[in-house]
Amino acid sequence: MSDQLIDTFRTRGAEIDRLLDQMDEESDVPNENLRRHQRSVFRTRAVVCFAAAGSRDVSVPHVVATRNISQGGMAFLHRGFVHPGSRCAITVRSSKEKTRTLHGVVVRCALVDGTTHEVAVQFDPPR
Numbered sequence: 001m002s003d004q005l006i007d008t009f010r011t012r013g014a015e016i017d018r019l020l021d022q023m024d025e026e027s028d029v030p031n032e033n034l035r036r037h038q039r040s041v042f043r044t045r046a047v048v049c050f051a052a053a054g055s056r057d058v059s060v061p062h063v064v065a066t067r068n069i070s071q072g073g074m075a076f077l078h079r080g081f082v083h084p085g086s087r088c089a090i091t092v093r094s095s096k097e098k099t100r101t102l103h104g105v106v107v108r109c110a111l112v113d114g115t116t117h118e119v120a121v122q123f124d125p126p127r
């Protein structure tokens with residue numbers, strides 16, 4: 001893996017926070033009852049590496065702005081389209097400053113604003 005790190009949100013923190021707040025206000029609350037796992041607001045920066053479906057090639061790590069998390073997955077904002085079916089590894093920092101890497105697959109990627117996309121990831125089942 002490369003030592004590079006792409007941080008496209010570094011100078012836009014307040015703007016991203018406003019966008020996340022707006023998305024949360026506009027979210028479709030009735031669909032919450034259809035979900036298997038309750039989502040919790042999870043606002044932090046995480047590092048994500050992607051691999052296209054069926055590929056072993058991993059992307060340069062990207063810093064993303066997380067939106068929410070549940071037992072089954074998470075959503076985050078990313079400055080580009082990611083194909084559903086892409087594998088990913090998401091590294092997050094816990095409240096105790098320890099890092100944890102979560103693995104999963106992209107199940108949805110939707111344009112939110114300009115070049116910003118909301119990416120939804122379903123976590124792999126525990127081993």
